[in-house]
Amino acid sequence: MAIQENETPKRVVIKLGTNLVTNKDDRIIHTLLSKIVEQVAALHEQGIMSVLVSSGSVFAGKEVMGELNQVTDKFISRQVYSAVGQPRMMRHFYSIFQIFGIRCAQVLTTKRDFSHGKHRKNMVNCYEGLLSQGIIPIANEDDAVSLSMSAFTDNDELAALVAELIQADKLIILSHMDGLYDRPPHEEGSLMIRHITSDQHVDHYIEEPPFDEENIDLNRPGGMKSKMKVAKETAKKGIPTIIANGSLENVILDIVEGKEVGTLVTKGPKPTAD
Known part of the structure; x- marks a missing residue:
């Protein structure tokens, strides 16, 4: 059973989104991965175990293949990119974790495994x-x-299932977004919503870009609507979930220490005042 929010967690699941680990040119950001691993290593020294759920394999594969991919079927093309890119992602992680004297392992799965x-x-x-x-x-x-029948909606869903599977104390969803805002973040006067409960309706705050059928192999799934849906469902199971910007300095350590970062989702309803 998950521990109370004010206690130090022993197990955390950390999801890294595609928009976080790739730049505007769709290339993997090695320096970002290094910062994430450094924080995971710091948790490891404290006796806090982490599971990483990492996106980016499709883009890592495309970065390697470039124009060499002659597959015309968009779904098969995505499979090819993923198959080529997954070992490349693991090579990144393996080499960085090795610097800190920590071992890592790849766990590939389908929805059926859960x-x-x-x-x-x-x-x-x-x-x-x-x-x-x-x-x-x-x-x-x-x-x-x-x-299709055994595929996850996105890696947000996978991260939630892993968190439940290992009885994690926190699920941390990291992307390029700071958290949930009360209106589009670029609008003047927009404010971040720091805490919601699993029974609150917040979809009216969220704008999603349209799905690009022409570039299905490079769509970046897992927008704020997906993250919030997953966060609320996970919170209902007693696992506090935080959505935050993974590029912030020491963001994982700050979240684990209980600092106010991003948007926290906890099990509802909110307690009433006496």
């Missing part, structure tokens, strides 16, 4: 085995083989 039964038990055994050895699991959807 279904109750032997698949779920196998996943639990995998994560518990890695965590018991002080190894940082790095999770991602197995995009190369996932079928």
Whole structure:
């Protein structure tokens, strides 16, 4: 069972969004990954274990292949990019974690693996085995083989399922967005909403860009609507969830220490005053 919000967590799941780990030219930002790993290493020294859920494999694959990809089917093209890019992402993480003397491991999964039964038990055994050895699991959807019926909506959903699976004390969703605002962030006078509960309706605050059918292989899923839906569902299960900007200095450490960063979502309803 998740611990109380004011206690030090022992397990956290940290999701890294595509818009966070790639730049405007769709290239992986190695310096950003280094800052994330440095914070995970600091938590590791405190006895706090992390699981990373990292996006970016499709863009990492495209960065390698460039114009060499001659596959015309957009869905197959995405599979190709993911298959090429996933080991490249892991090479980034492996080399950085090695600097801190920490081992990491890749865990690729499909939605079926979280279904109750032997698949779920196998996943639990995998994560518990890695965590018991002080190894940082790095999770991602197995995009190369996932079928539509066994695919996650996005990695926000995967992160939530992993958080529930390992009974995490916090889920931290990091992207290029600071959190939830009461109106479009670029508008004058917009204010960040620091805390909501899982029973609050906030969709009217959120604007989403249209889905690009012509560039389906490079769409960046997981906008604020998805994040908020996942955060509320996870909070209902007793796992406080924070949506924050992953490029902020020491953002993970600040969140774990309980500082006011981003938007916190907790289990509702809010307590009434006596």
